[in-house]
Amino acid sequence: MPQESDHGQAIASHGSRIDAYVDRYAARATGMVASEVRALFAVASRPEVVSLAGGMPYVTALPLDVVGELVADLVARRGPVALQYGSGQGDPHLREQICDVMSLEGIEANSDDVVVTVGSQQALDLVTRIFIDPGDVILAEGPSYVGALGTFSAYQAKVVHISMDDEGIIPESLAQTIYALKTAGNRIKFLYTVPNFQNPAGVTLNVSRRAQILDICQRAGVLIVEDNPYGLLGFEGGSMRALRADCPDGVVYLGSFSKTLAPGFRVGWALAPHAIRDKLVLAMESAVLSHSVFSQLAVGQYLATQPWREQIKTFRELYCERRDAMLGALEAMMPAGCTWTRPAGGFFVWATLPEGLDSKALLPRAVAERVAFVPGTGFYADGSGSRHMRLSYCYPEPERIREGVRRLAGVIEQELRVRDTFGPGAPADHIGVDTPGPDLA
Amino acid sequence: MPQESDHGQAIASHGSRIDAYVDRYAARATGMVASEVRALFAVASRPEVVSLAGGMPYVTALPLDVVGELVADLVARRGPVALQYGSGQGDPHLREQICDVMSLEGIEANSDDVVVTVGSQQALDLVTRIFIDPGDVILAEGPSYVGALGTFSAYQAKVVHISMDDEGIIPESLAQTIYALKTAGNRIKFLYTVPNFQNPAGVTLNVSRRAQILDICQRAGVLIVEDNPYGLLGFEGGSMRALRADCPDGVVYLGSFSKTLAPGFRVGWALAPHAIRDKLVLAMESAVLSHSVFSQLAVGQYLATQPWREQIKTFRELYCERRDAMLGALEAMMPAGCTWTRPAGGFFVWATLPEGLDSKALLPRAVAERVAFVPGTGFYADGSGSRHMRLSYCYPEPERIREGVRRLAGVIEQELRVRDTFGPGAPADHIGVDTPGPDLA
Numbered sequence: 001m002p003q004e005s006d007h008g009q010a011i012a013s014h015g016s017r018i019d020a021y022v023d024r025y026a027a028r029a030t031g032m033v034a035s036e037v038r039a040l041f042a043v044a045s046r047p048e049v050v051s052l053a054g055g056m057p058y059v060t061a062l063p064l065d066v067v068g069e070l071v072a073d074l075v076a077r078r079g080p081v082a083l084q085y086g087s088g089q090g091d092p093h094l095r096e097q098i099c100d101v102m103s104l105e106g107i108e109a110n111s112d113d114v115v116v117t118v119g120s121q122q123a124l125d126l127v128t129r130i131f132i133d134p135g136d137v138i139l140a141e142g143p144s145y146v147g148a149l150g151t152f153s154a155y156q157a158k159v160v161h162i163s164m165d166d167e168g169i170i171p172e173s174l175a176q177t178i179y180a181l182k183t184a185g186n187r188i189k190f191l192y193t194v195p196n197f198q199n200p201a202g203v204t205l206n207v208s209r210r211a212q213i214l215d216i217c218q219r220a221g222v223l224i225v226e227d228n229p230y231g232l233l234g235f236e237g238g239s240m241r242a243l244r245a246d247c248p249d250g251v252v253y254l255g256s257f258s259k260t261l262a263p264g265f266r267v268g269w270a271l272a273p274h275a276i277r278d279k280l281v282l283a284m285e286s287a288v289l290s291h292s293v294f295s296q297l298a299v300g301q302y303l304a305t306q307p308w309r310e311q312i313k314t315f316r317e318l319y320c321e322r323r324d325a326m327l328g329a330l331e332a333m334m335p336a337g338c339t340w341t342r343p344a345g346g347f348f349v350w351a352t353l354p355e356g357l358d359s360k361a362l363l364p365r366a367v368a369e370r371v372a373f374v375p376g377t378g379f380y381a382d383g384s385g386s387r388h389m390r391l392s393y394c395y396p397e398p399e400r401i402r403e404g405v406r407r408l409a410g411v412i413e414q415e416l417r418v419r420d421t422f423g424p425g426a427p428a429d430h431i432g433v434d435t436p437g438p439d440l441a
Numbered sequence: 442m443p444q445e446s447d448h449g450q451a452i453a454s455h456g457s458r459i460d461a462y463v464d465r466y467a468a469r470a471t472g473m474v475a476s477e478v479r480a481l482f483a484v485a486s487r488p489e490v491v492s493l494a495g496g497m498p499y500v501t502a503l504p505l506d507v508v509g510e511l512v513a514d515l516v517a518r519r520g521p522v523a524l525q526y527g528s529g530q531g532d533p534h535l536r537e538q539i540c541d542v543m544s545l546e547g548i549e550a551n552s553d554d555v556v557v558t559v560g561s562q563q564a565l566d567l568v569t570r571i572f573i574d575p576g577d578v579i580l581a582e583g584p585s586y587v588g589a590l591g592t593f594s595a596y597q598a599k600v601v602h603i604s605m606d607d608e609g610i611i612p613e614s615l616a617q618t619i620y621a622l623k624t625a626g627n628r629i630k631f632l633y634t635v636p637n638f639q640n641p642a643g644v645t646l647n648v649s650r651r652a653q654i655l656d657i658c659q660r661a662g663v664l665i666v667e668d669n670p671y672g673l674l675g676f677e678g679g680s681m682r683a684l685r686a687d688c689p690d691g692v693v694y695l696g697s698f699s700k701t702l703a704p705g706f707r708v709g710w711a712l713a714p715h716a717i718r719d720k721l722v723l724a725m726e727s728a729v730l731s732h733s734v735f736s737q738l739a740v741g742q743y744l745a746t747q748p749w750r751e752q753i754k755t756f757r758e759l760y761c762e763r764r765d766a767m768l769g770a771l772e773a774m775m776p777a778g779c780t781w782t783r784p785a786g787g788f789f790v791w792a793t794l795p796e797g798l799d800s801k802a803l804l805p806r807a808v809a810e811r812v813a814f815v816p817g818t819g820f821y822a823d824g825s826g827s828r829h830m831r832l833s834y835c836y837p838e839p840e841r842i843r844e845g846v847r848r849l850a851g852v853i854e855q856e857l858r859v860r861d862t863f864g865p866g867a868p869a870d871h872i873g874v875d876t877p878g879p880d881l882a
Contacts, residue, residue: 019716020690021664024630026596029571032723056526064520072513079505083705085497118559118729125728129595130470147730154570154727155467189465223462249461264524264735275460282473286595287566287728288559289588292707295733 027134031153050404052326052391053372055199055347059262061318062311067262070301071294078297086293088285090116090269094300098269101303102255105231106245109271115280116291120229120256120268124192125151126283127225127252127270131189132157137181139191141169143350143379143388145199145227148192152381158186159381166341168205169193171212178220190223190252196240197230197346200379200390204240204344214247229256229268232312234345235320249273257299259347260312265295319347325398326391329405335413340391347394350376352387356424357415359389365415371407468575472594491845493767493832494813496640496788500703502759503752508703511742512735519738527734529726531557531710535741539710542744543696546672547686550712556721557732561670561697561709565633566592567724568666568693568711572630573598578622580632582610584791584820584829586640586668589633593822599627600822607782609646610634612653619661631664631693637681638671638787641820641831645681645785655688670697670709673753675786676761690714698740700788701753706736760788766839767832770846776854781832788835791817793828797865798856800830806856812848 074082089095095111102109117123124147132138134156140148142161152159160181163173174191181188191213195205205213217224226243234240244253256268270280284290302308326349330340337354353359360375376388391408393401515523530536536552543550558564565588573579575597581589583602593600601622604614615632622629632654636646646654658665667684675681685694697709711721725731743749767790771781778795794800801816817829832849834842 021714021717024572024664025720026570026572026574026577028574029720029724032571032720032727034723054526059524060521062520062524064516064524067520067524068513068516071516072509075505075509075512079503079508080501083500083503083505083508083703085699085704118732121730122728129467130473131465131467133467133469136467147727150727154724223465258526262524263526264733266729266731266733266736273462276462279466279470279473282475283470283595286473286588286591287563288707289562290707291559292705292733292736294705295707295736 028154028156031156032150033153049367049370049372050396050400050407051372052393052396052401052404052408053374054395055392056395057259057263057315057347058318058395059264061314062262063306066306067302070305071298074294074297074301082294082297084293086290086296088290089281090114090291091293091296091300094267094296095269097300097303098255098271101232101260102242102244102253102271105228105239106241107253107271108245109248113271113274113277115270115272115277115284116296117268117270117284118288118291119258119263119266120227120254120270121147121151122284122287123254123268123270123280124148124225124227126280126287127190127254127272128152128155128157129283129287130276130279131223133187135187137186137188139174139177139188139222140381141193141198141201143200143376143385144192144381145194146374146378148227149379149381152192157189161380161382162191164198164201164203166203168195168198168203168209169213171209171216174213175216178216178222182220188220188222190225191217192225192227193243194227194230195243196228197233197343197348199230199346200348200374200376201350202341202343202346202348203350207240210241210243211246214243214250218247218250224251225254226251227254229254229259230346232260233316233319233347235316235323236344244271252276260315261299261302261308265292265299267291267295267299316345319345319394322393322396322398322401323349325401326393326405329402333406333409335409335416337416338412347392349391349393351389351391353389353412354416355387356419357412358386360386362389362411362415366408366411369407369411371404371411373408469595469597472597473591474594490808490811490813491837491841491848492813493834493837493842493845493849494815495836496833497836498700498704498756498788499759499836500705502755503703504747507747508743511746512739515735515738515742523735523738525734527731527737529731530722531555531732532734532737532741535708535737536710538741538744539696539712542701543683543685543694543712546669546680547682548694548712549686550689554712554715554718556711556713556718556725557737558709558711558725559729559732560699560704560707561668561695561711562588562592563725563728564695564709564711564721565589565666565668567721567728568631568695568713569593569596569598570724570728571717571720572664574628576628578627578629580615580618580629580663581822582634582639582642584641584817584826585633585822586635587815587819589668590820590822593633598630602821602823603632605639605642605644607644609636609639609644609650610654612650612657615654616657619657619663623661629661629663631666632658633666633668634684635668635670636672636684637669638674638784638789640671640787641789641815641817642791643782643784643787643789644791648681651682651684652687655684655691659688659691665692666695667692668695670695670700671787673701674757674760674788676757676764677785685712693717701756702740702743702749706733706740708732708736708740757786760786760835763834763837763839763842764790766842767834767846770843774846774850776850776857778857779853788833790832790834792830792832794830794853795857796828797860798853799827801827803830803852803856807849807852810848810852812845812852814849
């Protein structure tokens, strides 16, 4: 059995894989399990696989020569500042520019209430850090962003999902859930929502529901954490008005340059009521001292000297073309019984398989057919979602998207034939918590 | 009272400063109090003040033109990779280069056991995150790095200080403290130590004690977290052998490019036993998804193309000259009864005032005389340290260092005259937890 023997050598080369520290970790470490995000990077990196899995923006659409000149100029002119430590709150000028960006969504903010973070992921981590004791409740859309669920789990929060449909969170469901949780003695710390072109569902919270949700949360004393990385990437004209725009005291707003410029600088931010902002800065300092001044000044310089609104328009048109390619291919090729959302912006389509199919069980077969997606269960804290999958159209070219959907439709059809012959399979719990990489399928 | 009225307006412009969320924060947020690091940046930024306070490296000694060309070249050649998301563990090639750097201190490591972090501060945060439940004990030198104490406090650890002298941690003190803590039923999670040119004390753990401390910790089952940002900045020839070099399974080693290259990229790392490394990667992903690929590749490109060992030698010579300037000035000017350490590398001198003087009470007067330092109490978790102060020689030019010490000596002399006339003052508890900024003095 040469494979087993190889495996044994791999173990030996790292010393014993038995964890001598297994009894010494913090309780929260038991909540840190490998997320489906991790394996995605491996899956997506093989050129023969069409990845409809990762949420990587198409940074090749940036004027790379201009960005290169800009960072060189930055080091030449401001090197001793750019290469030094910075403040925990972030560069003051960049914080003002961030306020300009947010004004596109109706937000009037003071730059003193902005904290620059290592991507909006860190903003999410810091907000959770200052609010969540083990067992506290966080409300979140079902499905919700997998990276947020990982963070909430690392702080031992109890995530309760709120039902959503094509218009976003259902207000009645929110109100009922809050009432039931409070009646049962739970401490609800905040509602986490991605209101625009949601990750993973692709849907957008409509205008009238925005007012209702603000009202429900205000009355119940529930803070809202509004995570909005895709808000400027709408395909049908202007941007929605942010929840924060109508409720400065009740919303922590999270933003990011990862999708409107590039993820590689890791520049995101939180805009928070002043007292919360104070805590966020302290949490930021204890987490990383300060963000990279170099990254912050590079983003600031880009905003100050480049036509960034035009660049966002370029991104919107590019992603719109890819969304159209995906929706067209799904319409043309997916077997009967499959359904999917129709995003008006952002990166993702959320697809639902016919009854009896399990997306996680399907993944290894899909990867064998050279197409990848993210199974739905990763987007729920409660193990549901097995009939769903997230399909990303942000990164592959339109022709590749069509080819990917063609392969995926073939895999689903084959699976439907198996189901119709043998009946639905057993639950896929033997597959474990990791999304298997393509080399395992 | 125009000043009070101005203050009132400042309050109004942010809405009410009363914190509506005060009852909703996590218990850990009560441990997040403004550290003395924060005010230092403000103090140090006024040009008329000689700051012996901050630990900022002298990045102006870098070849800024070369760094500028290097980052431009990076974007031009590898932009789509550099500007994209990366893996949670960090760039594989950089992790190999990090192993080369650590080999200078006798460490043999596999790059698979390295995690790249947002400065070594984040490595410290992640290690604490995976090990510390509220009430767990962390052992640390007394005094210890203020940024580490802030992180430990944010995770509600109980810090117990171990006595040190001019040769570092006293092994007998370590053994006795471990015994007493265990007997009293405490859970000791790790020993945190800065063995080389310690921040803030400037002392280095000697060779024979290194073996003793490894032995004590191994027998007691206490993990060691070896934080070594200054190890390559010794003024007297080669580097000390790292604790990690002799105990791969019992030490998590933290490193940083902040002092050997520049803090502005925020590139540090952890080298950990394999099982711990797995947890660190998961913690990293939930904290920030991934570090900036751009920053990582910039550091990698610098290491691959520039004479980085020569640059470290340049830094060593520069800091050695400044250390000499400081020690010479202290010898020549400090009043009788003051003592201080004599660092053989790194950034800091630790000074002790004559009995009856309090360094925190002294600070406002010192700032009024245009010199700043860090009072000793910030470096202890237990409120001690009031007769001590940290004096940094890393950033000001030698002539400014001498001028700063001259001003400081004058303030101390004046204070000694007050003490001799009126007796020792009351404890300075009215000053509060913040180091006051120069505008308050």
